[in-house]
Amino acid sequence: MSESLFEQASQRLADAIAHVDVSADVIERLKSPKASLQVSIPVRMDDGTLKVFQGYRVRYNDLRGPTKGGIRFHPNVNMDEVTSLAFWMTFKCAAVNLPFGGAKGGVAVDPKQLSKFELERLSRGYINAIADFMGADVDIPAPDVQTNQTIMGWMVDEYSNIQRRLCPAAITGKPIAMGGSLGRETATGLGAFFAIETLMPLLGMHREQTTVAVQGFGNVGSAIADLLSKAGYRVVAVSDSKGGIYALQGLDVPSIIQYKNSTRTFQAVYCQDTLCNIVDHQRITNEELLKLDVDFLIPAALENQITESNAYDIRAKYIFEIANGPVTPAADAILEKRGIVVVPDILVNAGGVTVSYFEWVQNRSGLYWTLEEVNDRLKHSMIAETLSIWKIADRKQTSMRTAAYIHALTRLSEAIEAKGTRAYFVQ
Ligand SMILES: NC(=O)C1=CN([C@@H]2O[C@H](COP(=O)(O)OP(=O)(O)OC[C@H]3O[C@@H](n4cnc5c(N)ncnc54)[C@H](OP(=O)(O)O)[C@@H]3O)[C@@H](O)[C@H]2O)C=CC1
Ligand SMILES: O=C(O)CCC(=O)C(=O)O
Numbered sequence: 001m002s003e004s005l006f007e008q009a010s011q012r013l014a015d016a017i018a019h020v021d022v023s024a025d026v027i028e029r030l031k032s033p034k035a036s037l038q039v040s041i042p043v044r045m046d047d048g049t050l051k052v053f054q055g056y057r058v059r060y061n062d063l064r065g066p067t068k069g070g071i072r073f074h075p076n077v078n079m080d081e082v083t084s085l086a087f088w089m090t091f092k093c094a095a096v097n098l099p100f101g102g103a104k105g106g107v108a109v110d111p112k113q114l115s116k117f118e119l120e121r122l123s124r125g126y127i128n129a130i131a132d133f134m135g136a137d138v139d140i141p142a143p144d145v146q147t148n149q150t151i152m153g154w155m156v157d158e159y160s161n162i163q164r165r166l167c168p169a170a171i172t173g174k175p176i177a178m179g180g181s182l183g184r185e186t187a188t189g190l191g192a193f194f195a196i197e198t199l200m201p202l203l204g205m206h207r208e209q210t211t212v213a214v215q216g217f218g219n220v221g222s223a224i225a226d227l228l229s230k231a232g233y234r235v236v237a238v239s240d241s242k243g244g245i246y247a248l249q250g251l252d253v254p255s256i257i258q259y260k261n262s263t264r265t266f267q268a269v270y271c272q273d274t275l276c277n278i279v280d281h282q283r284i285t286n287e288e289l290l291k292l293d294v295d296f297l298i299p300a301a302l303e304n305q306i307t308e309s310n311a312y313d314i315r316a317k318y319i320f321e322i323a324n325g326p327v328t329p330a331a332d333a334i335l336e337k338r339g340i341v342v343v344p345d346i347l348v349n350a351g352g353v354t355v356s357y358f359e360w361v362q363n364r365s366g367l368y369w370t371l372e373e374v375n376d377r378l379k380h381s382m383i384a385e386t387l388s389i390w391k392i393a394d395r396k397q398t399s400m401r402t403a404a405y406i407h408a409l410t411r412l413s414e415a416i417e418a419k420g421t422r423a424y425f426v427q
Contacts, residue, residue, distance in 0.1 A: 004080045005080050005081055005083075005084040005303065005304070005325065006080050006083045006084045006087065008084070008325075008328055008329050009084040009087045009088060009325065010031070010087070011329045012091070012329070012401065012402075012405050013027075013030060013091075013405065013409070015401075015402050015405065016402055016405030016406045016408075016409050017409070019396050019398060019402065019406050020406050020409050020410055020413070022409060022410075022413045023413070023417065025416065025417075026409075026412070026413045026416045026417065029061070029063070029416055030061065030090075030409075030412065030416075033058050033059065033060045033061070033083055033086060033087075034059050034060060034061055034062060034067075034101075035058070035059045035133070036056070036057075036058045036059075036079065036082075036083065037056065037057045037058070037130060037133050038054065038055070038056055038079060039054075039055045039056075039057075039126075039129035039130060040052050040053070040054060040055075040129075041053045041054075041055050041107065041122060041125040041126055041128075041129055042125065043118060043121045043122045043125055044121060045118055046115050046117060046118060053107050053108060053109050053122060053125075054077075054107070054108045055105070055106070055107045055108075055125075055126045055129055055130065056077065056078070056079055056082040056105060056106050056107075057082070057103065057104075057105035057130045057133055057134070057139070057141075058079070058082045058083045058085075058086040058103060058104055058105070059086065059101070059102075059103045059133070059139050060083070060086035060087050060089065060090045060101065060102040060103060060104075061090045061101045061102055061412070062101035062139075063101060063412065063415040063416050063419060064093065064094060064098075064099060064100060064101055064411065064412065064415045065093075065098070065099035065100040065101055066100060066101065066135075066136070066137050066138055066139060066140055067086075067089075067100065067101040067102055067103035067138070067139040067140070068089060068093060068098070068100035068101065068102065068103060068139070068140050068142070068353060068356065068357075069085065069086055069089035069102055069103040069104040069105070069141070069142065069144075069353070070085075070104060070105070070141065070142045070143055070144025070145075070147065070173075070352075071104075071105040071106060071107070071126070071141045071142070071143070071144055071147050071151075071155075072085070072104070072105070072106035072107075072144040072145045072146065072147065073106065073107050073109050073111040073122075073145070073146040073147050073151075074106065074108070074109070074110070074145050074146055074302075075108060075109065075110045076108070076302075077106035077107060077108045077109075078108065081106070081303070082104050082105060082106050083104075084303075084325060085104035085106075085144075085324055085325075086102050086103050086104040087102065088102070088104075088324050088325060088345060088346055089101075089102030089103060089104055089353070090102025090408075090412070091346045091404070091405060091408040091409075091412075092345070092346040092347075092349070092350050092353060092408070093353060094407075094408035094409075094411040094412045095346045095347055095350065095385060095389070095404050095405075095407050095408040095411075096347070096350040096353075096354055096381055096382075096385045097381075097385065097411065098353060098354065098357045099357075100140075100353070100357065103139050103140075103141075104144070105126075105130065105141055106144070107122065107126055109122065111146050111147075112146075119151070120154050123147075123151045123154045123155050123158070124154055124155070124157075124158040126155070127155045127158040127159050127162070128158060128162065131159060131162045131163075134159070134170060135167070135170055136167060136169035136170045136360070136363075136364070140169070140170060140171060140172060140356070140360060141155065141170075141171050141172075142171065142172045142173040142352070142353070142356045143173040143219070145218070145302070146218075148173075148219070149173060149174065149175045149180065149184075149185065150175070152171050152172070152173045152174045152175070152180075153174055153175045153178050155171050156168060156170060156171040156174050156178060156179075157178070159171065168363040169360050169363035169364050172184065172356035172357075172359040172360055173185075173352075173356060173359070174359070179359075179362075179363050180359060181355055181356075181358050181359035181362055181368075181369070181374060182368075182369065182370065182371040182374055183355055183358075183371050183374035183375055183378070184352070184355045184356065184359055185219065186223045187351045187352050187354065187355035187356075187374075187378060188219065188220040188223065188322065188349050188351050188352035189219075189220050189221075189222075189223025189224040189226070189227055189322075189351070190223065190227065190351055190375065190378060191348075191349070191350055191351010191352065191354060191355075191378055191382050192220070192224050192298075192320060192322050192348045192349060192351060193224060193227040193228065193231070194351070194378065194379050194382035194383060194386070195320070195343065195347060195348050195351075195382050195386045196228070196296070196320060196343075196348075197231075198382065198383050198386040198387060198390075199343065199386060199390065202390060203318065203341075205295065207231055207232040207233050208232050208233075208234070209295075210233050210234065210295045210296060211233075211234045211235075211236050211294040211295050211296070212225075212228055212233050212234065212235045212236065212237075212294060212295065212296045212297075212298060213235075213236060213237035213238075213246075213289050213290075213292045213294045213296070213297050213298065213316070214235065214237070214238045214239070214298045214300055215238075215239050215244070215286060215289050215290060215297075215298065215299045215300060215301050215305065215323075215326075216239065216240065216299065216300035216301030216302070216322075216323060217238050217239065217240045217256075217260055217300075218240075218300070218301075220300050220322050220323075220349065220352070221238070221298070221300030221301065221322065222238075222253075222257050222260065224298060224300060224322060225238050225251075225253045225256075225257075225298075226253050226254065226257060229250070229251070229253040229254075230253075233296075234249075234250040235250060235251050235253055236248055236249075236250055236251065236292070236294060237251070237284065237289050237292055237294070238251060238253070238256060239284070239286050239289045239301075240260070241301075243283060243284065243285055243286065244283070244284045244285065244286060244288070244289045245281055245282070245283060245284065246281060246282050246283075246284045246288075246289070246292065247281035247282070251281070286301075286305075287310070290305065290306060290310060290313075290314065291310065291313045291314060291315060292315065292316070293315040293316075294315070294316050294317075295316065295317050295318065296316060296317070296318050296319075296320060297314065297316035297318070297319045297320075298319075298320045298321075298322055299319070299321060299322065299323045299326035299327070300322040300323050301323050301326070302323055302326070303323065303324060303325035303326055304325065304326070304328055305323070305326040305327070306319070306326060306327045306328070306331045306335070307328045307330065307331050308328065308330040308331055308334060310331075311327075311330070311331035311334035311335055311338075312334060312338075314335060314338075314340060316340065317340065317341070318340070318341045318342075318343065319335070319340060319341070319342045319343065320343045320348050321342065321343065321344055321345040321348050321349065322345070322348055322349045323345065323349070324345050324349065325345060326345070327342055332399070332401065336399055341399075341400065342399065342400065342401060343400050344400055344401035344404045346404050346405070346408065347385060347386060347389055347400070347404045350382070350385070351378055351382060354378055354381055354382070355374060355378055358374055358377060358378075385407075388407055389403045389404045389407050390403070392406050392407055
């Protein structure tokens with residue numbers, strides 16, 4: 001029988017434990033989620049029929065602070081996936097030293113099939129169903145796959161209505177007009193950019209000679225492609241759920257973003273040489289994109305994209321995981337043997353939750369920051385944590401992933417030990 005996603009995720013912890021002096025209590029506390037909730041969400045559809053959707057929220061661990069993590073709307077959402085994502089959030093928040101634990105949520109739905117009003121009713125219904133499970137000091141949701149600022153706006157409004165007071169700090173990634181932070185929308189991409197730029201000199205790489213392929217062209221994929229191409233990297237391939245586009249001489253990313261925003265698909269881009277400003281571009285599949293001969297491969301879509309069945313075909317020199325969990329543990333082992341360096345999700349994509357933290361701080365203090373302030377703080381944090389993880393990998397002779405888990409586990413262990421054992425745990 002194949003392993004569940006959560007069993008795979010847990011292996012990352014096992015790899016790190018071998019390198020850190022942590023007590024059996026700490027390991028035991030981190031093996032399972034603190035609380036998991038599954039809810040049925042009845043939604044009145046525009047045609048008058050009633051549909052019930054399944055929603056999930058998992059609070060994995062709150063020993064470093066209230067739990068934090070996004071909400072995903074996707075047909076494949078299930079408890080195993082949400083638990084894994086909540087586990088990764090726990091280690092991500094600790095890896096970049098945020099005073100948060102980890103959580104994640106989602107609804108099994110294809111939001112592309114819903115009207116805007118149906119989507120709003122579903123979003124409000126989800127919050128209604130999990131309202132007792134969340135809050136600014138308990139659990140703070142945010143956007144993830146196929147959710148965005150608008151949806152967070154409906155959600156925070158619904159939560160505030162339930163509480164009969166404004167609760168901006170209960171959800172981050174909101175519209176600016178509702179207390180959202182400047183810079184949150186681009187934060188995941190920008191955080192990844194700072195991590196990459198920090199590593200460039202250490203890897204002996206130069207922007208202009210570096211080719212990049214990005215899988216996934218949503219919030220984070222389009223942002224990182226744009227930032228890298230503007231900084232002089234050669235972005236040669238991008239893709240969305242329908243397939244990708246490749247041009248050896250480099251793509252005109254801003255034109256593709258504009259086209260994607262107006263059509264929601266790359267299909268049109270393939271046929272629009274003038275819009276892409278490229279002559280020799282070709283259409284590729286997502287599987288082909290992963291196997292391109294590039295310097296940097298950036299998975300920015302979903303988990304389990306690089307597995308033992310395609311890991312031997314990967315030709316990139318470095319993989320920067322912006323998606324959560326795009327490389328399986330079995331693939332990791334193969335890539336490591338082949339000398340391909342994987343820079344892990346819990347570091348590379350931590351910019352989003354970092355600016356979510358800044359949003360929460362601003363909501364609670366009532367003092368709002370400039371975009372420059374937000375981005376400067378993000379930059380400072382990403383550089384510091386990337387260098388710490390790089391140094392651990394060097395000192396302990398481990399992969400960057402294991403180093404990131406060692407870094408996070410050390411902080412989690414301190415929090416767990418500091419709390420001590422409550423009397424009722426002792427027989
Ligand atoms: N949003 C955030 O702040 C954060 C996101 N992440 C992670 O980044 C990843 C992407 O999230 P985000 O950008 O927000 O999500 P979006 O929904 O904005 O974008 C997802 C992108 O992936 C594409 N996609 C979906 N399925 C596939 C597939 N099978 N092959 C290739 N591309 C596919 C989508 O295509 P199409 O456009 O056709 O739908 C879309 O372009 C996720 O793993 C998420 O957990 C991590 C940290 C923070
Ligand atoms: O911004 C947040 O709180 C969470 C972002 C998220 O879901 C993630 O990092 O995977």
